[in-house]
Every structure is written in C-alpha cells, then in structure tokens.
Amino acid sequence: MKLAVCINHVPDTAAKINVGSDGKSIDKSGVTYIINPYDEFAIEECLKLKEKNGGDVIVISLGGDTHKETLRKALAMGVDKAVLLKDDSIRDSFAVARALADYLKELSPDVIFFGKQSVDYDDSAVGLMVAEMLGLPSVAVVVKLEVTDGKAIAEREIEGGQEVVETRLPAVFTAQKGLNEPRYPSLKGIMGAKSKPIEERAASPAQIKVEVLGMQKPPARPVGRIVGTDVSAVPELVRLLHEEAKVI
Amino acid sequence: MKILAFAEQRDNKFKKPAFEVVRTARTIADQTGGEVIALAVGSGIQSVASMLGGYGAQKVLAVEDQRLGLYSSTAYARIVAEVARAQQVNVVMIPATAMGRDLAPRVAVKLDAGLAVDCTALRLENGEIVATRPVYAGKALTDVRVSSEVKVFALRPNVFTAGADDAQAAPVERVTFQFAEHDFATMVKEIKQSSGKIDVAEADIIVTGGRGLKSSENFQMIEQLAEALGGAIGASRAVVDAGWRPHEEQVGQTGKTVSPSLYVAVGVSGAIQHLAGMSSSKYIVAINKDKDAPIFQVATYGIVGDALEIVPALTAEVKKLLGKN
Numbered sequence A: 001m002k003l004a005v006c007i008n009h010v011p012d013t014a015a016k017i018n019v020g021s022d023g024k025s026i027d028k029s030g031v032t033y034i035i036n037p038y039d040e041f042a043i044e045e046c047l048k049l050k051e052k053n054g055g056d057v058i059v060i061s062l063g064g065d066t067h068k069e070t071l072r073k074a075l076a077m078g079v080d081k082a083v084l085l086k087d088d089s090i091r092d093s094f095a096v097a098r099a100l101a102d103y104l105k106e107l108s109p110d111v112i113f114f115g116k117q118s119v120d121y122d123d124s125a126v127g128l129m130v131a132e133m134l135g136l137p138s139v140a141v142v143v144k145l146e147v148t149d150g151k152a153i154a155e156r157e158i159e160g161g162q163e164v165v166e167t168r169l170p171a172v173f174t175a176q177k178g179l180n181e182p183r184y185p186s187l188k189g190i191m192g193a194k195s196k197p198i199e200e201r202a203a204s205p206a207q208i209k210v211e212v213l214g215m216q217k218p219p220a221r222p223v224g225r226i227v228g229t230d231v232s233a234v235p236e237l238v239r240l241l242h243e244e245a246k247v248i
Numbered sequence B: 001m002k003i004l005a006f007a008e009q010r011d012n013k014f015k016k017p018a019f020e021v022v023r024t025a026r027t028i029a030d031q032t033g034g035e036v037i038a039l040a041v042g043s044g045i046q047s048v049a050s051m052l053g054g055y056g057a058q059k060v061l062a063v064e065d066q067r068l069g070l071y072s073s074t075a076y077a078r079i080v081a082e083v084a085r086a087q088q089v090n091v092v093m094i095p096a097t098a099m100g101r102d103l104a105p106r107v108a109v110k111l112d113a114g115l116a117v118d119c120t121a122l123r124l125e126n127g128e129i130v131a132t133r134p135v136y137a138g139k140a141l142t143d144v145r146v147s148s149e150v151k152v153f154a155l156r157p158n159v160f161t162a163g164a165d166d167a168q169a170a171p172v173e174r175v176t177f178q179f180a181e182h183d184f185a186t187m188v189k190e191i192k193q194s195s196g197k198i199d200v201a202e203a204d205i206i207v208t209g210g211r212g213l214k215s216s217e218n219f220q221m222i223e224q225l226a227e228a229l230g231g232a233i234g235a236s237r238a239v240v241d242a243g244w245r246p247h248e249e250q251v252g253q254t255g256k257t258v259s260p261s262l263y264v265a266v267g268v269s270g271a272i273q274h275l276a277g278m279s280s281s282k283y284i285v286a287i288n289k290d291k292d293a294p295i296f297q298v299a300t301y302g303i304v305g306d307a308l309e310i311v312p313a314l315t316a317e318v319k320k321l322l323g324k325n
Ligand SMILES: Cc1cc2nc3c(=O)[nH]c(=O)nc-3n(C[C@H](O)[C@H](O)[C@H](O)COP(=O)(O)OP(=O)(O)OC[C@H]3O[C@@H](n4cnc5c(N)ncnc54)[C@H](O)[C@@H]3O)c2cc1C
Pocket: A013, A037, B209, B210, B211, B212, B213, B235, B236, B237, B238, B239, B250, B251, B252, B253, B254, B255, B256, B266, B267, B268, B269, B270, B271, B272, B273, B274, B277, B287, B288, B289, B290, B293, B305, B306, B307, B308
C-alpha cells in the first residue's frame, strides 16, 4: 500500500501573532514553527495503516528550506521517505494544492492523508482541492477509519454527530483530532532521521487567485468587570446578563 | 453581480446558515444590482424551497434525487459547479458548515475559482467583494480579494444575519441531472447523532468547563448550568486530554472556533490556544479562583472564586429568573 501524507510547517499555537511591516502577513521574528498539529494525526494514521497492511509512507511538504524541520519530525516518527517541494513564493490554497496534486499524480498513492486544516490560514481546503484535482473521492474531518479490500469506511465529524461515509480507494482523507494518539518519536527515530535524506524537487508554478490586501489584529475586547469574589455575586451576575447584556 | 447561494438542508429542513447565505447574497446583490439564485439539493426539498424567497432569492433551483438526501461530496460538487456555470454566475456563496467546508474547495477547483473560507464580513470596494476572514485561529484578521473570474465565498455560520423581511415565495425550478455511479464515489451511510445535545459549533450559549472543575463527575454542574441556559457544553483541551469529555466539545485553536452570544468559562485558565477559539464571543463570563488567570482579560463579567460553590448557585439563580423551577 502506498501511503502519502502532506504536512505543513506552521507557527507554534502558543505564539503571539503580530502583524509584520508589510501589513499583510505576520511578523515572523521570535515565532517558533512546528509541524501542523492535525498533520501529526495524519502521519500516525498512515503509520498504523502500514503496520497493518504493509507498504510505504511518504511525507510531502511544500515550502522553503525551513519545512525540512517538520519533514525530519515525520521521519523521526517513522515514515519511510520525505519530499520537499521547494518553493518560497506566496501561495493561496489553490496554488498549494496544485503543486501537491502535480506531484501526487506521479506518485499515485492508494491513500493520501492531510490534516483537517493548517493552523495558520485555517483554510481547511488544500486536501479537498487536491482530491478534486486528482479526481479522487474524499472524506474530510475523519475521526475513525477502517480500510479493507480497496474500500474505506470513515466517520467524519459534523454538527451534532458523525457521518459514516463509505468510499473506494484510492482516496483522500483529512485528519481530525480524536482519530488516534500520535506517537512520540523514539530516540532511535530521532537519531535516524538526522541521516535520512530529504528528496528535493521544484514545485510546479501556480497562479494565485486569492490576494491578501491587509492583516490586522482583531479589535481589543472592552475591559470587563469583576462582579464579585464569592457566591454572593451570583444574583448580580444574573441581573447583568439579563438586563445589561440581554443574553438570558 | 449574479450570485448562486447554496442552501444547505438536513432532513429536508434548511439550516439556519442557508438563510444567512441567501440573505447576505441579497445584500451584496442589492448594492451592485444583480440577481440571487438559491440552490437546494436533496430528496424532497423542492416542496419547501420556495420559502427561500423570503430571504431574498429571486428564484430557487432544486435538484432532486433519492441519493441526494444525505450529503455526497462528489455529487453535490458536480451539481453546484454545473449550475453555477449554466447560470453564468459571478459568485458562489456557501455556508462554512461541516458540509459547506467540504463542498466549497471542490466547487472552487471545478470552476477554476479562488476560494475565501470562513468569511466573517463581506463588503464592496469598487464594485468588488472584499472578504474579512480570521486567520491563526482568530489571532489576526485578513482582508482578501478573490481575483479569478468566478469567486467562491464560504461564510462562517452565526455571524451574518438571516432576517426574513417578508414571507415572499420564490418560484422554484427543477433542474434535472443524469447521475452516473461515480458521482456517488462517496456516500453517507448513516448519521450518528450525538444524543440530543446541542453542538458547540452551533450553539448561541456555551458553558465550558476546564481543569478547575477537578473531576469529570463535577461536570454534572456544567451540564446542569448549560441545560438551565439552553446552551451547549464546551471543554478545554486539558479536560479532553484527561478523558473527562469527548473531543467534539473542545473549544480552541485545535478544537472548535465559536462565537456565541454568551460564553461561560468555568475553571478555564484562558491559555492562548483556548482564547483563540472563543474570544470573538459576544459576552464572556469567567469563573475562576485565580484573579490573574488570563481568561479575565477577555471576560465581560467575572467572578473570582470557587467554581464548585458558584456554579450550582448560578444554575439556581438562572432557573429562578427563567421560571424553570
Ligand atoms: C498544539 C496545542 C494546541 C492546543 N489547543 C488547545 C485548544 O484547542 N483548546 C484548549 O482549550 N487548549 C488547547 N491547548 C492547551 C492549552 O495550552 C492549555 O493547556 C489548556 O487550555 C488548559 O486547560 P484548562 O484551562 O482547563 O486547565 P488549566 O490551565 O490547568 O487551568 C485550570 C484553571 O482552573 C482554575 N481553578 C482551579 N480550581 C478552581 C476552582 N475550584 N474554582 C475555579 N477555578 C479553579 C485555575 O485557577 C486555572 O486557571 C493546546 C496546546 C497545544 C500545545
């Protein structure tokens, strides 16, 4: 079974976000980068599929040299091969998907995994765009997956429940928290990852269709008030919610 | 501007975000001169589709098939894209719900269109739509312009108003499709409903518990308060990771982004990842025994104290107010 996982390199979720001097993107100084949290679930699921069915797990990241850090993390978790589609240009989801799809077409995996969304631009689009570009079925926001004989039954999260979706392989899936518990890389894995090669390729060029005009911090919330310091404050709180905020 | 608004249904009822999308399309069309066509896809939806006129649709197109009652990404995407092309629309608007977020990227690729997901505001500049969308889980906002000929916007639920100004019925036209088997390459077999609870992502009132509650048993208090308020239950990641609550209740950067009218955070410290998911809520109440907890920085009203004492009293007081005793 050929298993591919597309992974992104994103600012740490604990990072404070400030607007950069161009007024359109974040100020990167002092921001540490991590593997996109949802992509760890995607890697874990493919490693489990490999353990069960045999095969190879290939991770792919599109971006600059800094993405190698995240590819190494995946190698340390135990994937077989890492590919960097090298590209420093600004891309929207469509353009990211285009380059990934061009490479994946050649690779032709049975299962292609993505994270549910990148925690930078929060698009939740790339995986599904790739599926459409490759003419493959997809199930997004997957919390449970069973693969047997070229078929898959996946549970995906929707408002107030789960949809049980049946599809055939090859197919695209996007991973949601709850799918599994990503393994920690072993010391041996970490050491081994340092010497494993990362294949570099040029990313296919693509056109941008969504242009960022500007970025701002959200408006600050008005200063709130402490209503009290014990149970005696409860009636006043309820009065405020009812009469001032009018939410109950 | 000619706009196609996708009107999501479940069980042959339009969802609230469907009305929000049709109404928003109307507002934009009114400013530019243009038409709003609503699209309803399902099995038995046609008979109720004319009501979309009340939200501003000039006409409704209905696509019906037994197999379309439940969502199929492949079939639905084909329908939306082909209708958009046949009607020569400039803009497609889709709710950024679980279904819409699944559908919009495929539709965008089929139409070679740029996609702006999870928009929280739309405005016109020189006759063009500029969309505001939160990024980094709401730690920043971007303004974007879609430059392709056809543009797709997915609108965050609960943000745009849906107001029906009149009960005007729109004419409904049936559009017929010949479906092949591969159109249903994915099929929803069943929907497992989480037992009658309101989903945090859809709720107008949310009561969230954090590690300050001390044990999963104490979440009963949160359940009772949520019930008294008619709201949903949320959870911090710490309590989800501890196995006290299911992950679908997690609010935050790696959980759900919510913006209810009222968000009550109990025993939640207000870590940056948590704040990212909820700080656009209209009113925030924090109950925490640590007066320096970061949650107070975003709270409208706070009580510094022991949640285990305050929450039951709050539930009783709310019940008294709402006459639920
Ligand atoms: C990659 C990543 C992603 C993350 N994503 C999320 C996310 O999506 N959502 C999320 O919530 N977190 C997320 N986190 C975790 C986040 O950093 C915090 O660890 C978490 O939010 C803390 O949960 P908490 O507030 O329940 O617990 P704590 O931080 O332990 O806070 C408990 C609070 O309860 C108060 N307290 C204690 N006893 C009482 C009492 N008797 N009465 C009243 N108050 C009391 C304490 O003063 C304290 O403020 C993420 C972390 C990482 C690294």
